[in-house]
Amino acid sequence: MTTVLFATSEVHPLVKTGGLADISGSLPPALRALGHDVRLILPAYPQVLARCERLMTLVKLIPLQGAPTPVRILEGILPDTDVPVYLVDCPTYFDRMGGIYGDATGDWPDNPQRFTLFSRAVVALTKGWPGLVWKPEVVHCNDWQTGLVPALLSLEEYRPKTIFTIHNLSYQGVFSWGTFVELGLPMGLWSLEGLEFYGRLSFIKGGLAYADRLTTVSPTYAREIRTPTFGYGLEGLIESRAERLFGILNGANYDHWDPQNDPYLPYHYSAADFSGKSANKAALQRHFGLPVRSDVVLFGFVGRMVEQKGFDLVLSCLPEWTQHQLQIVVLGSGDPVFEQGSQVLATRFPAQVAVRVGYDEALAHLIEAGADAFLMPSRFEPCGLNQLYSLRYGTLPVVRRTGGLADTVVDATPENIAAGRATGFVFNAATQASLNKTLVRVLNLYYNNPTIWKRMIEFAMAADYGWDKSARTYADLYQHAMVG
């Protein structure tokens, strides 16, 4: 049994902007189910204070370097689990309207101060908070917001082992040298081998350079970030630590994402009893005001409307696609140009294209259940969760061969179909031509080979990407880190 403090800036169902929250909400309970004492720590944003269960004050006031006022620590429980949650309550930094990293005008300018304070609170916990006897053997950090934790802990004589997981290397938390000085970080951390990145302060380097073990969220992404294309100048450092880097695939949380008992769905279904799927398709078409037709293939897209997700490719292909018998529903938000571009297309092709700009958990579930195929043509994708949900919902994913998409979706080649392995459509080049060619393959199979389509759905729904296996791999890694 290992004691683990899981430090994260977001966790489902308390607060979520993306996949990090899903993982933070799923991995700790899965590890606890294996007998490990895993606890979460995150900032006390207002949405978290509103949703966390059994909240009480653990530490009234602790002084922390950089805190405008002494910080309060609250303790609660992650809803529907037995995972203890520690909340770092510093209203000046965390109690504000808008998003947790910024608002419509951009990132919060004091993000370096906010996440340095959070990191200092994590370090303080490992040294012992008043009133808390528990101490972690391992601190598991996630993304740049917690990058300073391994760096600061590296200066301690007695410290827990540190794991740093890269969920997305393109977000690095890079700020000025002046910010480094202002934050009062130890000068010993300022070096090429440390936090310095081309004369600037890089939070993510704190994790990459100082953590005892590095992980990322798929084996393919673990290889990709060692190359210039995906490494953003950090590939040299990552390569130098390659023997300590592991690619561990994220799991899907089937407690939340299973068409047999998904509370968001009007109709439940399984591979054995599939009739609910077409009822959900009709419900989805009705929801979006599209013609209710069972004989037209319906594509879904859910996610951030950004280049990373290849959403620009989808937009540039769409006018041509409307010449075919197909419908597409889109849910997401992101780049305002893409948000508007998609809405323009929805107005132009109202019988085929429907768009909802925004964040809507219930609708995301209905799209997974009601669509026939799911578009995810990402330029890079550390792991990706929606393709895992799509597989479980029998909604064949159409993906680019990158990162976790390459590791989880098996292309519908004749050999893979014959071998009972094919679960979706995979293409290589991030180009309009390549996506168009794939569309032709999808349409051909959907309209001309319904038997094969149905068999692929069965393979997809039978694929197991639950958390159990990944949680065991993390548990082994913690053990591994503790012995050396």
Ligand code: ADP
């Ligand atoms: P990301 O790179 O954004 O983390 P992932 O595929 O790893 O991508 O995870 C995205 C998660 O966020 C999924 O659970 C997905 O359903 C959800 N999601 C993304 N955008 C939306 C939205 N507009 N409405 C509802 N859920 C969304």
